[in-house]
Amino acid sequence: MSTPASPPTAAILVIGNEILSGRTQDANSGWLAARLAEIGIPVREIRVIPDNEAVIVEAVNALRAQARYVFTTGGIGPTHDDITSASIAAAFGVRLLRHPEAERRLRAHYQAVGSAINAARLRMAEIPEGATLIDNPVSVAPGFRLDNVHVLAGVPSIMRAMWDSLRPGLIGGPPVRSLSVTAFVREGDMAAGLGALQNAHPGVDIGSYPFMTDGRIGASIVVRGTDETLVALVGDKVADLLRALGADPEITPGA
Amino acid sequence: MSTPASPPTAAILVIGNEILSGRTQDANSGWLAARLAEIGIPVREIRVIPDNEAVIVEAVNALRAQARYVFTTGGIGPTHDDITSASIAAAFGVRLLRHPEAERRLRAHYQAVGSAINAARLRMAEIPEGATLIDNPVSVAPGFRLDNVHVLAGVPSIMRAMWDSLRPGLIGGPPVRSLSVTAFVREGDMAAGLGALQNAHPGVDIGSYPFMTDGRIGASIVVRGTDETLVALVGDKVADLLRALGADPEITPGA
Numbered sequence: 001m002s003t004p005a006s007p008p009t010a011a012i013l014v015i016g017n018e019i020l021s022g023r024t025q026d027a028n029s030g031w032l033a034a035r036l037a038e039i040g041i042p043v044r045e046i047r048v049i050p051d052n053e054a055v056i057v058e059a060v061n062a063l064r065a066q067a068r069y070v071f072t073t074g075g076i077g078p079t080h081d082d083i084t085s086a087s088i089a090a091a092f093g094v095r096l097l098r099h100p101e102a103e104r105r106l107r108a109h110y111q112a113v114g115s116a117i118n119a120a121r122l123r124m125a126e127i128p129e130g131a132t133l134i135d136n137p138v139s140v141a142p143g144f145r146l147d148n149v150h151v152l153a154g155v156p157s158i159m160r161a162m163w164d165s166l167r168p169g170l171i172g173g174p175p176v177r178s179l180s181v182t183a184f185v186r187e188g189d190m191a192a193g194l195g196a197l198q199n200a201h202p203g204v205d206i207g208s209y210p211f212m213t214d215g216r217i218g219a220s221i222v223v224r225g226t227d228e229t230l231v232a233l234v235g236d237k238v239a240d241l242l243r244a245l246g247a248d249p250e251i252t253p254g255a
Numbered sequence: 256m257s258t259p260a261s262p263p264t265a266a267i268l269v270i271g272n273e274i275l276s277g278r279t280q281d282a283n284s285g286w287l288a289a290r291l292a293e294i295g296i297p298v299r300e301i302r303v304i305p306d307n308e309a310v311i312v313e314a315v316n317a318l319r320a321q322a323r324y325v326f327t328t329g330g331i332g333p334t335h336d337d338i339t340s341a342s343i344a345a346a347f348g349v350r351l352l353r354h355p356e357a358e359r360r361l362r363a364h365y366q367a368v369g370s371a372i373n374a375a376r377l378r379m380a381e382i383p384e385g386a387t388l389i390d391n392p393v394s395v396a397p398g399f400r401l402d403n404v405h406v407l408a409g410v411p412s413i414m415r416a417m418w419d420s421l422r423p424g425l426i427g428g429p430p431v432r433s434l435s436v437t438a439f440v441r442e443g444d445m446a447a448g449l450g451a452l453q454n455a456h457p458g459v460d461i462g463s464y465p466f467m468t469d470g471r472i473g474a475s476i477v478v479r480g481t482d483e484t485l486v487a488l489v490g491d492k493v494a495d496l497l498r499a500l501g502a503d504p505e506i507t508p509g510a
Contacts, residue, residue: 014301017460017462017479018462018464018477019285019288019301020288020297020298020299020300020301021288021289021292021297021298021431021433021479022285022286022287022288022289022290022291022292022298023289023433023477024285024464025282025285026281026285027280029303030274030277030279030280030281031277032277033274033275033276033277034276034277034278035277036277037276037277042275042276043275043276043277044275044304044305044310045275045302045303045304045310046269046274046275046301046302046303047300047301047302047303048284048300048301048302049299049300050299051462055299055300077442077463077465078442078443078446079442079445079446079449079450079463080446080449080450080453080454080461080463081453081460081461081462081463082463110443115441115443115444116444118443118444118446118447119447120442120443120446120447120450121443121446123446155465155466155467157467176276178276178278186370187332187333187334187375188333188365188370188373188375188376189370189371189373190334191333191334191335191373191375191376191378192373192374192375194334194335195334195335195375198335198336199335205272205336206335206336207272207273207306207336208332208334208335208336208337209273209279210332210410211410212410212412222273222278224272224276
């Protein structure tokens, strides 16, 4: 099989003490990772860090050097603990400036809903110099893109709306195809055969994920790769392997 | 208020392509973070990385230098994609050795359940030199601790059982107390008052987490700190602030 050029990659930076304390389950990174995989941009790292400027600066600078695209979530609201925008500016060594279009949108929005515009709300118009806005059709306060870093809200409904706004600007690689082969076979009984299949087919990644259902032990074998024909071929071979072990495997597209 | 000594901290390293692809929602890191917070070991970073030895080595070495305790999940099963134990050995520059007690447990287990012991299953007895075992009452194959790094399974029921095994050996700092004050107030209306409260009370962390319920916008203000009296005092002040804005706040212990 031909080896495709390295695909563009992504990293996700989740900013928020509430995730690190276990108070809030992070639902954003898994959702973003699945959307990015669909358009051929595999995620290579997810990092969760606190609302701390020095830590944010270090993580942003590490990840933007490693991945083609970086996405941050959280910390762009109006309260004192929302320090993401200032920290991104610090990471890039640029100023944080009142963005005229962001200010216009915020003033129009709060006038329309009958809330007072104030200093806290105008903080949400402070955007690093050189950044472009990412539209927020839910609550107006924009995200932004600076170089390869996309700064999104932490509230899931807003983050997802911002994704819809920015997605057309992303350039993905070949989409990753996947299927899963599930059976009540213990991993230890299939491991040798599975390893041989992986060795014989370096053009796909074969992952094995054990589970327990009603006390019965099984595993889902996930085959992933950009060559749909090869993924299907290896999936069939995995199913043959499991049948030879006496199981009745089920093949499901899309992992 | 007196400033306590820095508490012991933790980092969590989630190892697994299935999390990065969005196929599997990581439930382990949030669960571990909450348990660690309960015993006074705040989590400072969660990192999700692929099943790739070079990446695991780099992340383990970065995190074990930064945090008092490191916990990894995933990649210690019998299949070809389970490379965590070998990668941890590489990170520490030690050999991976067949551990006699781990081998004894695995042989006894597979004999008892009537499955054949084989090379794949014996791989789960290969433990970095110098590590001590972490018991696995669910499926026997142990985790291990090497210096400050605790290597746990990825299957949630097994990871949690391993936590019960290792927890008595952890030395926490003062437990973090928290409460949340929830009201239908927009963040932008309370931001100035909240910021002033945070400035006046550096002994607690005040976080604001907006939400939308049936189209109504509100926020939960979480007050966290090791001084229970101070946390309660600041919680009351937050509630007073929200009442002054016309709301009827609800105070809930435990954030």
